[in-house]
Amino acid sequence: MINIKNLSFSYNKIPPYILENINLEIKKGDYVSILGDNGSGKSTLIKLLLKLLKPCSGTIQINTQKIGYVPQRFEGFNSQFPVTIYEMLNCHRKALKIKDSSIVLNSLLKVDMLNYKNSLIGNLSGGQQQKIFIARAMMGNPELLILDEPSTGIDVQSQYEIYSLIKSLNTNLGITVVAIEHNLNAALVNSDYIFKLKNGKGQILSINDYKENFQEVMGYASI
């Protein structure tokens, strides 16, 4: 699905690189979590995958055009802003030039949010808002779903629902998932493996490697 070879990148095009000689192959149906300290280049890597940035050297090959992106959720939607969930998603449908309007309700059904179609986004909880953003990303029927910190600012019960949803899209629909994670437990429970960024370098870690070397590789005392 994704093949990254010898990728190096810096914003000013010259060394030192933020990402240096990164190699990563992600297979169809994989669920991979990208971990790393603040400023380690996780978002930069995602922007490169989304072709918002160009590598300084190396290549990124992605074997699908059908990519759904769920950006980091931000607080503070204006609950009085007079746009319903349905209208918001329908607008996105039009932007994607999808003729079949039933896709809006189908995408809400996929995330179990059909009952909220007439609600205002600002009136939903953080977890519910995140489900709507996942529904939006699902509208293009993606084969690859890229998420930026899917559980940031979301209460524990809703986090559980969000990860159940992402995991079921991965397992039941075969969607490849790439998620930037700060939620270590979610990364350990849901991912097939972890890609860890540190000092510009990338390291693939199996879940077992990660658990065994946790203290050393992540620099945390405990989960």
Ligand SMILES: Nc1ncnc2c1ncn2[C@@H]1O[C@H](COP(=O)(O)OP(=O)(O)OP(=O)(O)O)[C@@H](O)[C@H]1O
């Ligand atoms: N547009 C930009 N121009 C110049 N430097 C940038 C730009 N965006 C990010 N950087 C720098 O690139 C480095 C990597 O940033 P990036 O946002 O990719 O890290 P991150 O791992 O996603 O961090 P965080 O966990 O804090 O979101 C940082 O040093 C950051 O300051």
